[in-house]
Amino acid sequence: MNKMVNNFGKAITVFCALLFILHTTRAAPTQKNLFNQATKAIPGIVNGSPKIVHIVNFIRLLEPRDPAITEEVLYQTVVKQVELINKYQLSGTFLLQYDALLDNRYQKLLKSLPKDRFEIGGWLEVPRPLAQNAGLTWRGNSAWDSRADVDFTTGYTPKEREKLIDTYMASFKKVFGYYPKTVGCWYLDSYSLNYMYQKYGIIASCNCKDQIGTDGYTLWGGYWNQAYYPSKLNAYMPAQTVKGQIPVPVFRMLGSDPIRQYDNGIGTGHQGVVTLEPVYKFGGGDSTWVNWFLKTLIDGEAMAFGYTQAGQENSFTWKAMQSGLSYQLKKIAALQKAGKLQVETMARTAIWYKKHFKVTPVTAVTAMEDLPGKNQKTLWMDSRFYRINLLWHGDQLRIRDIHLFDQSFVSPYFSQKAVGPKCALFTLPFVDGHFWSNKADTSRAGLVFWIKKQGVFEKMQGGRPTITRLDATKMQISWPLQNNAGILNIILGERNMNVQLLDAPENTIWKMSLLSFNNTELPFKQINTNSIQCQFKNHGYTVNLLKGQFVDQSKTPTDHQIYSITPRKGSIEFDFGVR
Structure with a gap:
């Protein structure tokens, strides 16, 4: 009987902790005044x-x-x-x-x-x-x-x-x-x-x-x-x-x-x-x-x-x-x-x-030079809301990874002990360039950038990116495209990502799309115009678009594209802070 009472008390404690954390998720101090x-x-x-x-x-x-x-x-x-x-x-x-x-x-x-x-x-x-x-x-x-x-x-x-x-x-x-x-x-x-x-x-x-x-x-x-x-x-x-x-x-x-x-x-x-x-x-x-x-x-x-x-x-x-x-x-x-x-x-x-x-x-973590004889560059950025990785391979860019963080996502080992010789811990995937890829080098998952040329979308190609810190919570990536096609400008903030194509020829059409080569792992439950509802390990979460719109291609994926994102008034902006 005492065991039953103790277990019930533990369950109530965890439930209350969850409610409290969910209630306080949005209220937290910023870092701007601490940086200097x-x-x-x-x-x-x-x-x-x-x-x-x-x-x-x-x-x-x-x-x-x-x-x-x-x-x-x-x-x-x-x-x-x-x-x-x-x-x-x-x-x-x-x-x-x-x-x-x-x-x-x-x-x-x-x-x-x-x-x-x-x-x-x-x-x-x-x-x-x-x-x-x-x-x-x-x-x-x-x-x-x-x-x-x-x-x-x-x-x-x-x-x-x-x-x-x-x-x-x-x-x-x-x-x-x-x-x-x-x-x-x-x-x-x-x-x-x-x-x-x-x-x-x-x-x-x-x-x-x-x-x-x-x-x-x-x-x-x-x-x-x-x-x-x-x-x-x-x-x-x-x-x-x-x-x-x-x-x-x-x-x-x-x-x-x-x-x-x-x-x-x-x-x-x-x-x-x-x-x-x-x-x-x-x-x-x-x-x-x-x-x-x-x-x-x-x-x-x-x-x-x-x-x-x-x-x-x-x-x-x-x-x-x-x-x-x-x-x-x-x-x-x-x-x-x-x-x-x-x-x-x-x-x-x-x-x-x-x-x-x-x-x-x-x-x-920024690596704008590679080992001798290699030609890749990368940027990892982490905040309390999400992590993101940009990878340049030669003249092309792919967002290789975006995982979201949610303090209400309870670890499987919070109150239960592990069973068996293996242990696994995850956060919440939105882009996973490892698990959603296949062995072939040409089958790599990620968010890819496209530009329309002569009526056909082609992957953007560019030169050397420039990384600039704007303040304690924002950094800017400027990637000049080939053939004077413009500058892809990405601003990564503590909870948002904004993407624009600047200095491009008039009426240029561009978009982003998620490529996946292992669809059994995907967390997407519903792709709406301005949001995607996801579920991973029985935990629900949402990614919103503040600018732009999602186009669902998951039912009939073309060239492994699960969804596309088109800009609104020249801009795409994600909110990775909604839980």
């Missing part, structure tokens, strides 16, 4: 925004998947990481898994580090000692089991999560004399994050980059880089209001390639890794790629701030990471000395972030 203050806060300011690097290494005690990776190999990896960070007098953040937290070697090593340059925090995966010391039955096949329903807090009930957290925090305080300010994991659920914020005062967290199927779990459609305030009901979903958010910034990890990571693995259900991680030969282990990646961080328009995470967990071993990590940190140290970026601990950046941003800010 934010850019004065720390060094490493280029083009008006700080460029911040975190060196984050998290520590496991053991690696049961490979007998050659002994506890001593893992420990010596951390010793070498410390030596390298000290060599260049950089700052570093070390996050301890529970089994490593209990080990005397790591305790002695980490206690000896200068507190002004190093932060020691928590890494909340669940190994056997943590489960057992919390009074829970261990379900793993070894002392640490990477399966999502065993390893992550999502594999446990809310009450079990509290026990795991209380046990971790008590041990951490016993060792270091304080509670950690930063606690991260590949994914942490909102119940656990909020519990640690309210009871233990954590100020920062981090989670994995977007990925599909990698390591048995999927994170797709989130705030793409930098950091966001998560919804109280869904830690992967940025909140839109102060009342609806957990005031703990969540930093996205691993430094994704902004051009190539997204398309990796199309049609396979599994992505490889193209990131700053130094163990990967194409990515963080390649000096050419590293130079290009850091140049995009420094030179690219970032809006509120630019950010990436360097470092590597010790389970990859020093032998595998030595060359790549040594090159990276030498390069990063030189860039910091030149005043082009700032290396900080995660807690320090979180203090700055919380001071200057009351809600999730508008940020961007």
